[in-house]
Amino acid sequence: xxxxxxxxxxxxxxxxxxxxxxxxxxxxxxxxxxxxxxxxxxxxxxxxxxxxxxxxxxxxxxxxxxxxxxxxxxxxxxxxxxxxxxxxxxxxxxxxxxxxxxxxxxxxxxxxxxxxxxxxxxxxxxxxxxxxxxxxxxxxxxxxxxxxxxxxxxxxxxxxxxxxxxxxxxxxx
Amino acid sequence: xxxxxxxxxxxxxxxxxxxxxxxxxxxxxxxxxxxxxxxxxxxxxxxxxxxxxxxxxxxxxxxxxxxxxxxxxxxxxxxxxxxxxxxxxxxxxxxxxxxxxxxxxxxxxxxxxxxxxxxxxxxxxxxxxxxxxxxxxxxxxxxxxxxxxxxxxxxxxxxxxxxxxxxxxxxxxxxxxxxxxxxxxxxxxxxxxxxxxxxxxxxxxxxxxxxxxxxxxxxxxxxxxxxxxxxxxxxxxxxxxxxxxxxxxxxxxxxxxxxxxxxxxxxxxxxxxxxxxxxxxxxxxxxxxxxxxxxxxxxxxxxxxxx
Numbered sequence: 001x002x003x004x005x006x007x008x009x010x011x012x013x014x015x016x017x018x019x020x021x022x023x024x025x026x027x028x029x030x031x032x033x034x035x036x037x038x039x040x041x042x043x044x045x046x047x048x049x050x051x052x053x054x055x056x057x058x059x060x061x062x063x064x065x066x067x068x069x070x071x072x073x074x075x076x077x078x079x080x081x082x083x084x085x086x087x088x089x090x091x092x093x094x095x096x097x098x099x100x101x102x103x104x105x106x107x108x109x110x111x112x113x114x115x116x117x118x119x120x121x122x123x124x125x126x127x128x129x130x131x132x133x134x135x136x137x138x139x140x141x142x143x144x145x146x147x148x149x150x151x152x153x154x155x156x157x158x159x160x161x162x163x164x165x166x167x168x169x170x171x172x173x
Numbered sequence: 174x175x176x177x178x179x180x181x182x183x184x185x186x187x188x189x190x191x192x193x194x195x196x197x198x199x200x201x202x203x204x205x206x207x208x209x210x211x212x213x214x215x216x217x218x219x220x221x222x223x224x225x226x227x228x229x230x231x232x233x234x235x236x237x238x239x240x241x242x243x244x245x246x247x248x249x250x251x252x253x254x255x256x257x258x259x260x261x262x263x264x265x266x267x268x269x270x271x272x273x274x275x276x277x278x279x280x281x282x283x284x285x286x287x288x289x290x291x292x293x294x295x296x297x298x299x300x301x302x303x304x305x306x307x308x309x310x311x312x313x314x315x316x317x318x319x320x321x322x323x324x325x326x327x328x329x330x331x332x333x334x335x336x337x338x339x340x341x342x343x344x345x346x347x348x349x350x351x352x353x354x355x356x357x358x359x360x361x362x363x364x365x366x367x368x369x370x371x372x373x374x375x376x377x378x379x380x381x382x383x384x385x386x387x388x389x390x391x392x393x394x395x396x397x398x399x400x401x402x403x404x405x406x407x408x409x410x411x412x413x414x415x416x417x418x419x420x421x422x423x424x425x426x427x428x429x430x431x432x433x434x435x436x437x438x439x440x441x442x443x444x445x446x447x448x449x450x451x452x453x454x455x456x457x458x459x460x461x462x463x464x465x466x467x468x469x470x471x472x473x474x475x476x477x478x479x480x
Binding site: 031081088141 | 306
């Protein structure tokens with residue numbers, strides 16, 4: 001396992017409790033009441049997309065569904081809105097994971113940006129069909145913030161898997 | 174090559190195919206969406222999850238609270254003094270009204286007794302603090318710090334010092350969600366204070382409200398104050414709600430487009446008063462269609478008001 005497929009570093013295997021912990025912390029970050037301030041990223045979506053890209057066999061649609069339900073309750077939104085969006089996000093991210101890891105981090109961010117935007121569009125469609133008001137274009141800013149955060153979040157979440165770099169000229173990779 | 178009836182053992186057990194799982198979870202989510210949007214049947218699940226999540230939620234307010242406390246700590250003394258002075262002045266200004274209110278209420282009671290009318294319900298209320306605006310960008314809700322434990326029930330009206338803010342939409346054990354007047358789903362029966370014209374005021378988004386279903390020649394002017402008419406059995410009559418800011422009488426439409434701005438600080442945060450539940454209205458007379466459903470208490474008045 002490498003940070004990206006073209007990287008020369010080999011990672012330690014991921015620990016399951018660390019994945020659970022990061023998803024839980026993301027949920028906590030989402031609970032902070034910022035109100036209608038635009039540009040606050042959806043932390044759960046970001047971390048979920050990250051793990052779906054890096055560990056598609058461990059984190060998937062079931063995790064997305066459970067987290068989505070939790071978000072629906074604490075967010076005072078309609079039940080199933082976040083669940084639907086996160087399930088689709090997890091599916092798309094897992095499908096993208098074979099491809100996206102070949103790119104450097106900046107281009108990875110460009111790959112996941114449409115995923116986040118699509119997730120928001122799904123939520124928008126679900127609510128507008130239910131007769132809610134349009135939240136304004138600024139609401140989509142949070143997807144761009146999340147994409148910008150892809151680079152730092154990758155390093156942050158992979159820290160426990162990095163091992164000290166030992167240079168060995170005889171090793172093939 | 175596999176023998177008939179015996180599939181080769183799989184190398185890796187991965188469960189159902191991704192598309193199957195996607196279809197399963199998507200249909201589950203859609204079912205939830207429809208059940209909640211259409212039938213409002215998932216409140217018990219919401220209550221359960223919210224109760225479990227409450228300690229976590231409380232913990233996440235700590236940084237926000239700390240920032241707020243730090244801001245207050247740095248408030249300058251002069252501004253505090255000025256605020257104090259203003260408050261004292263305001264209190265003195267309303268003292269006249271307050272002193273006479275007791276007298277007026279007594280007099281009103283006697284007069285009503287003389288006229289053989291039902292006594293007006295006394296107003297009781299519970300002060301609540303607005304904690305924060307709900308994160309959902311599609312609706313306008315705020316969370317207050319009183320819940321089932323404090324006797325709050327869904328459907329109660331919430332006012333601030335100027336007028337109506339909204340209505341309690343959901344209650345949890347320690348907090349409650351207030352649906353603001355400016356939400357698109359919220360409607361409130363009002364009357365024009367100047368001439369008693371009754372109408373329904375509904376949220377229009379973007380912090381504004383609109384007066385619906387009034388004929389193009391209805392007697393409404395810019396600047397008119399709208400107060401609750403009390404016909405719905407939820408809001409007490411006479412509470413100030415909004416002021417008319419724009420009247421658009423286009424003859425192409427049969428209704429006038431009347432835009433109103435809320436009087437109370439609907440989108441500002443601070444303290445609010447949750448008014449007690451109103452006692453039930455007298456039963457409707459029999460000559461009205463008996464099939465008209467009585468909105469049960471706690472159900473929010475949604476785009477329909479009983480005439």
